[in-house]
Amino acid sequence: MMQQLLDHIGRYCAIPADKNYLIEPFFERKTFKKKEFLLIEGQRCSEKFFILKGCVHLSYLKQNGTEQIIDFALENWWTSDFTAFQQRTTAQFSIRAIEPVEALCISADNQHALLKQLPELNAYFHKVFQRSYAASQMRLRYLYELPKEELYRHFLQQFPDFTQRVPQYLLASFLGFTPEYLSELRKKFIS
């Protein structure tokens, strides 16, 4: 369980093996049922989550009461409302399990203490966030550039497994489509 996070860290930076034991005490393992919330919009956000198993979505409530999905996270992804996490304020997003989820959670205080003990981990987080930010630049490009049909085609190509796991109405929300339009596109692509 912890090994999964250690393996992920190992892909980005070298932590001496005899220091690995320092990491575990700062994390808490939590499980969430399908549709359970990891974080609720409007409540204080003091944790970030490393997904061990399952899939979650990040969303907010629109004025009309519907959920707008703005992101997903799968195994080995970090997720949180990072503005709220870093400022220790109330969340402007909810995070909710799409499948049963196991996650390692770390509070902002614990992260601060961990990085003090093991500053080498900053190299890991530097690379993780650089990747995430780079992906968000590309995502903006796709959002501005691609016609809706192309956006869906691009998503299918980039994340084929993912498209199988995520219910279609959530994917439609993420892509900014109505569920009906997504259903039409799917029929078109299958035929």
Next chain:
Amino acid sequence: MMQQLLDHIGRYCAIPADKNYLIEPFFERKTFKKKEFLLIEGQRCSEKFFILKGCVHLSYLKQNGTEQIIDFALENWWTSDFTAFQQRTTAQFSIRAIEPVEALCISADNQHALLKQLPELNAYFHKVFQRSYAASQMRLRYLYELPKEELYRHFLQQFPDFTQRVPQYLLASFLGFTPEYLSELRKKFIS
């Protein structure tokens, strides 16, 4: 000049003063005229830029040959095509000076060498990228949520000085408006 970067680093992490001298050799100071390119879409991207003075925009060329602005950067902001920077591939964005620009540039190789000598800097970049990524989450929320008029109002409130510095046709592109629509909104807001 270098002091400006050191001050910025000092806001996020503590580098021992006797190690500051290690940083400068890895950077190159460059100046760019108004409208000059810092980075050109399609060319290899091997640098990232810390803006000392001036203002730049990040954009790509749409199929119809017009520039789509997806971001700006001002004094004390880092900018690059971060996917291309980390993978050392060709840029999918251009970066161009809106005003005369002074920047400190660091290549991917130099950054690698600098972080080897001064791993403490990872804490700085971790925080810088976490902030940037957090801002991009909020930006997605505004893009999905706000009607166009509100988006402009929000932008004016968040970045009042900025709105004065950036030509209106670039701001219109960034907000996804036509220049004519932005001009109408401005008249409405002034009256």
